[in-house]
Amino acid sequence: MRKLIYGMNVTLDGYTAAAGDDIDWSGPPSDELFQWWLDQELASGLTLYGRKLWEAMSPYWSTADQQPGATPAELAFARNWRDTPKVVFSSTLRGSLDWNTRLFDGDPVAEIARLKAEAGAQMTIGGATLAAAAMRAGLIDEYMLATHQVLVGGGTPFFTALGSWVNLNLVETRTFPGGVVLTRYEARR
16 A cells, blocks of 8 residues: 655645745745755655646646756756656546646545555645545545745645544654754554
C-alpha cells in the first residue's frame, strides 16, 4: 500500500491561497526550502493534482529548465516534474494532457483509494480542494506544512471541515531561511 502525503506552502492563518486564488504571498522560496520541496518530489512515485494547481504549475514547470538563469535545483525540479507520473482530477478539463499525465473525471475518492492500494512509491496530493476530499475520506497519511510569516485573512484553507477528528503525531519541525517553518505530521491509525 502506498503512503499518501499532502503538503503545501501555507500562511500562518492556514491558507494555501488568499482570496482570488492569489499565491503571491509566498514569494520565491529560499534555496534551502526549494531543495527540500525538490527532495519531496523526487521521493514521490505519483503526483495527484486538482485542476487549479495543475493549471498553475503546468505552464511553468513544463519548460522551466529552458529558462535563462534556471538554477540546478530548478532544472532538476522541472525534469522530475515532467517525468513523474501524474493524475489530474477534473470534471471540466477535456482531452489528453502532456508530461506523463493522465486526466481523471470520475469519483476522486474512489480513484485515490484505488491508487493508494497499489504497490509503489509514496504519492503526493496537491491542491486544497482535491486534498480536502481525500482528507475527509481518511486517505491522507502525512501532512507537510511550510508555514510562511504572513496573514491573508481568507482564501483557500489548507484544512477542510472534517466529520471526525484526525489524531496526528509530529515527526519533524524545521525552520528555513526567511522564517518559513516546516511541520510534518503522520496520521495515527
